[in-house]
Amino acid sequence: MCPDLVAVDRRNLADFLASQPGFEAITAEQVAAARTRDDLGLSSLQVILVMVNYLAATGGEHAFRPDWVARLDDVDGIASVMRDIDSLTMSSARS
16 A cells, blocks of 8 residues: 555544544544554544544445454554445536
8 A cells, every 4th residue: 555545544544533523632643653543542342433433524425344443453454444435425416
């Protein structure tokens, strides 16, 4: 994957976390340096809730997909799920 895309994805994650109650203390620098959700102090349930909130923030048209769960342990996986949600949202908007 392109390093610039990874940086954008991680920035998107950091920005969204900063907008979520209880996660405001997680900085963009921490997200950039982290490898796993544990590095950010996030439980698996918290990550799932963040993804559900992200789905709602993008219009709530799409449901959480069970196949995403395996990608939610590492930061790049979390960011890639957010990218997938953005893609689904853009595809729906074009339809």
